[in-house]
Amino acid sequence: MGLTITEKILANASRKSEVASGDVVIADVDIVMAHDSTAPLAVEGLYKIGKKVFDPDKIVIVFDHFFPAPSVDAARLHQKVRNFVTEQKIPNFFTDGVCHQILVEKFVSPGNVIVGADSHTCTEGAVGAFSTGLGSTDIAGAMATGKCWFKIPESLEFNLSGSPEKGVYAKDVILNIIGQVGADGALYKAAEFTGDYVKNASVSSRLTLCNMAVEMGAKNGIIEADEKTRNFLGREGKIFESDKDAVYEDEYEIQVDTIGPQVACPPTVDNVKPVTSVEGEKIDQAYIGTCTNGRSEDIEIATKILKGKRIAENVRLLVIPASTKIYLDTFGKGYLQEIIKSGGIICNPGCGPCVGRHEGVLAEGETCISTQNRNFSGRMGHPKAEIYLASPATVAASALAGEIVDPRGYV
């Protein structure tokens, strides 16, 4: 019987010749990540275990969720984690971007097993790795042992074909899928994206697809690595392919040319509608950034729409590159300057207001359109503020209009 990429990577990491869905394996992990929000509890867990980390080189700590510290409490947590980093001699400590972007830029190779104390660790599967989110105690266990237990998940195949029309992007595709399958449509499963659309898509777009796999409950998102992946990463790794006769629990055929711009309406990610049905909804804030859509490609799309124009008077536009590398790249290309001239604000690389802890939180009754991946009540400030999720093009066009608009008239 054939195997999927996910099964092959987990079999390889647990030194088994074959695995089947439902088996529990104990796999070696290549990277263990935690960030400023989840590391404090993981550190406490590790102290409880009473051991040193298994290999300091394989631990990655990123401050991104509330960096620089917005309060004394936050600074205290940072201090606690910094002390841990020093005492355990962990060389991989970063404050210059969102954890998933940092991992992809600096560490992940195809075929790796990656665990991160962040639910969007499924992002890194876009480069052909098994990558999944865990909580702090699991991460403490992985830091101590270099191992983690996994139940081999069933796989779902999302076969995406065709090319999207102008003004439609990977974000629209994944929102459409989540709208179809629902918030628990892939619960506990591996979501594998295949098809000519995925083959032709940039690595940046593939990252957007896998990033949101957890929004349908998936354990991991995964895409077979190829030459494009290797060029993007600058690392070889080991490329696993799904066998022709691999078993998928379900297969979805999706024609991306039939998908228009999408929005996820508050307060759940699977509340997805065509942008045309919410046009005219007034906005107070527009946010372009995050691990979902804060890469150069996204900032380029937004810049093309904003260039030479001025955002609506009543709107704050925040643009946050997902890493310093992207910051420098988009600055070098002159994008950020154009965004600033159009009225946008650029903040330091990191999560920004995505999780409502600093810079750009919303007041009661306010509405934000954002490129992030979650729109839950209270996510970005007051529980009675509303968040719409959309592509960078839809967000940029809406910032100009002061209300949600179809970006196809702007690209």
Place this chain on the structure above:
Amino acid sequence: MRAWKFGNDVNTDLITPGRYTITTDKTKLGKIAFIEHRPEFAREVKAGDIIVAGENFGCGSSREHAPVAIKAAGVSAVLAKSFARIFFRNAINIGLPLFVCEEVDRIDDGDLVEINFETGQIRDKTKDMVLKAKPLPKFIQKIVEKGGLVNFLRSEGYV
């Protein structure tokens, strides 16, 4: 024990909003459980009470603050039709008992419910009916029996 009833897809931002989780203090976390979603919960919950929910309980973020807050508030178990993956692992790891039960719709908010932690038998005393929870997978049962992941790793010789 009183049942606190919740719906489907209760996410971690509803359990412990991100803005409140810049702390690892368990007492503080216990006080913020469902702070905006159901403000009376943390005020009125009694030690031993249980949460009864629908599908996909605990979806969203990986923050362990969510099950920690529920446990610290005094909740003795969570009963749901299904749990989100990371929340499930987190709860087991910190020793918050979970039960998967298809028939939770029959329990109403405020019912008095008793759970036999050994057999997974659920007794709704208000309605005088008995429901059954699905047994957890064997591997996970072992972690539960040890009282969480840290003890499990120790007893199995991993650390």
